Amino acid sequence: MKGYLTIVLAAAMLTCAVGDRIRVGDKDGWAQNVNYTEWAANHRFYVGDWLYFIFDKRYYTVLEVNESSYINCNDKDFIYNITRGGRDVYNLSEARPYYFLSSGGYCWHGMKLAINVEQQQPIHPPYPSQSPHKNGAFPRENDDNTFITVLFLTSTIWAFSL
Numbered sequence: 001m002k003g004y005l006t007i008v009l010a011a012a013m014l015t016c017a018v019g020d021r022i023r024v025g026d027k028d029g030w031a032q033n034v035n036y037t038e039w040a041a042n043h044r045f046y047v048g049d050w051l052y053f054i055f056d057k058r059y060y061t062v063l064e065v066n067e068s069s070y071i072n073c074n075d076k077d078f079i080y081n082i083t084r085g086g087r088d089v090y091n092l093s094e095a096r097p098y099y100f101l102s103s104g105g106y107c108w109h110g111m112k113l114a115i116n117v118e119q120q121q122p123i124h125p126p127y128p129s130q131s132p133h134k135n136g137a138f139p140r141e142n143d144d145n146t147f148i149t150v151l152f153l154t155s156t157i158w159a160f161s162l
Helices: 002-017 036-041 067-072 143-161
Strands: 021-023 050-054 063-065 087-091 097-101 112-118
Touching: 036 112, 067 097, 067 112
Parallel strands: 021 050
Antiparallel strands: 050 087, 063 097, 097 112
């Protein structure tokens, strides 16, 4: 019984440690003429979350930049080039402001994002505030974490029942 309790506690900690995957721009993805300031205002970001950028890699890029480069749409002195294949993820590893933009002048067409990442997610967020956005999608995608946790617990229980 002691071993089972240890596994259940480990699974609970795993659920808390794995961040959420947040699709940048929701259904619009990373594209021109999307108001990312408004989009970011409707989301909360925590250490451990992953930003999921979906875009056409033939035209767009995702660059992490500093605040000055963000304000001036300067893509020359970027911190990190996130662009890989057009379905790219970026881990928010520390609590601080993050700034992203697309190079090639697309920043001037709205392809820039500023977010503030908080230290930790509340243990019990208020349930009624979790309402759909105007596009019908919830702001945070927790399905992956739930699936991983259920799979882990099911496998563990099955292994101990043998």
